[in-house]
Amino acid sequence: MIAPTPLQEAKDQETKPEVVDENEEIDDEVDGDPAENGDAKKKKKKKKPKKKKPVQSDPPRVGLSKFFPNGAYPEGEIQVKNTRTSNNSYRTTSEEKRHLEKLANEDPETTYSNIRRAAEVHRLTRQYARKHIRPGMSMTEIAEMIEDGTRALVEENGLEAGVGFPTGLSLNNCAAHYTPNAGDKTILKDGDVLKVDIGVQVQGRICDSAFTLTFDPTYDKLLEAVQAATNTGIREAGIDMRLGELAGLIQETMESYEVEVGGKSIPVKPIANLSGHSIGLYQIHGGKSVNLVRNDDATKMEEGEYFAIETFGSTGRGYVIESGECSHYARKIDAPHVPLRLTSAKSLLTTINKNFGTIPFCRRYLDRIGESKYLLALNHLVSQDIVESYPPLCDDLGAMTAQFEHTILLRPTVKEVVSRGEDY
Template sequence: MEQLVENFKKAQSIAEKVFEFSKKNVKVGVRILDLAEKIEKKIFELGGKPAWPVNVCINNVAAHYTPSSNDETVIKENDYVKIDFGVQVNGYISDNAFTVCLGKEDEKLIKAAEEALKESLKEVKEGVKIKEISEIIANVLEKFEVKTIRNLTGHTLERYNQHAWPPIPNVRNDLNIKLEKNQLIAIEVFTTTGPGWVKESAPTEIFQFKQRKQVRWKDGRKILELAEKKFERLPFAKRWIKEIPPISLDLGLKELVEVEALTEFPPLKEDYGVVAVAEKTVLVV
């Protein structure tokens, strides 16, 4: 338990610095590839490791979008830019996200997500039921008259596991599960002007080790080895693998997903509208 507390506190300390660094670097005209790589580099410089590729999700894209190595997307004025990053220290993870809308300082979607996060975090302690946390979030969002995304939630974190049970929904529910001391909890509040239900889209750039499998391709075996050892079974970006030519990399990833050696994370997006998010990880005491 001492190891959990010590490593998480270090990850959280690094995350707080990365949070401020990231916010300062979200600017009109910046390529999202440059932004993601700059944030990932900063995490390493501060003594942590990225727990997954930095997500840079714009407008109706809610989650799981990290730029490819040839992504030329740039941030425009009035874009809703969501940055989701994780810092891991010896497998203990701090998961954080924020939203910036350049050109709109007093933006209701962002304020609603941030206030719901702030108010719900006040009640995170041992013995509190998940449904009670969700009730606080729902009340704040109703006060602001904004919708959430019903099929995205906050979550528990475990060592080398970024999405553990139980979830922390942003809607009212009947989860009587009580928070336990020394659990890591990420409250992740989404707000939206869209339908409130994300769907998978493309292109997929994020993958994660699932299990060892026999694969035909030499390059496939190399990818699986990298996923397990270099990336420590946590999510990784296709652009992180520079040792394998692009065509072989695509074929290898496709085969590994088909044989269920890797899990893929397609971008999640609303059919229309814009999305904001606010997220922080805390240790239950």
């Protein structure tokens, strides 16, 4: 359709008849005396005030439902699922697959609008964070800036919508699972490499996406390597792709990079014991793993699955161990029903079930809802295999690590990178 020129629009305006809204109120007053002026002057119309469009605040705190009242949230990046093992391009035109996609979208448990709403919250929150995170800020200040934005934009409502997991702010050799506990005084410094891992959930659908920030160009190549590896994983992922082969493609991309530090070239290594993963309903790790090093896993990606394609690179040995004070926890999906000898543990489990269910949480979140002196009870729940603890995961001291991640949805017809944005 050809757009009209400004000149044509002006001509059309001159000849276009005036349209009267039947719902507009009519002013009954008549100017002057009809006897003196002849016919009464035309009655004046009172225009209804135009409905103001919502405007997002700075920082973003206006709930997304104000901008998308019909619940139609933006799609992510669409890719046709062509992998090296299977050409799935027929799916885009298959009537059968279109019908299956329609059914999936209408199912309350799988509706795409939930994950897209979570993804739009993620984009707005992280774009603000990327502009405002600066050296000199505390880890607590950064975490609260991100989480306050997430809660406001998603319009937090118990287990219906909220934060998908504690904001990861892992520094330098620490690759994952660090968020500040109460009293943490850690300050971001100029030479730090900061991983920012943000989760948003709507109706149990979790958008999981992460990026890395550095304020010193020394480690730019490290970030480039990891982002490229993540993009390889996204591009090659698809229905019928075998997880072991996908891991090999990710590894190949990452290992093609080097970082120069102090005049010495250091190869970028994928962190062998970290991985991407499938995402279940109210379950951040859904059972399938996308490792970062080639292996013999013949498990296939399947239609309808959600995956977090995340890669971690390191200038160290490429292997992490648990190190430091634990902050991340989650109630296990298959937690056993065991008698709890501590009354405080019973009470805390009730609180966890009510506020988090199986969504991961951290100690700051317990503080926020008014829990206190809970560490003994929390450790007891961990020892009884009801709650899983996730301590920080670190490479050798002196190594630098980076992370990039996106959530993808394997729809029956196409692959949708739901968390993709203009920033990464």
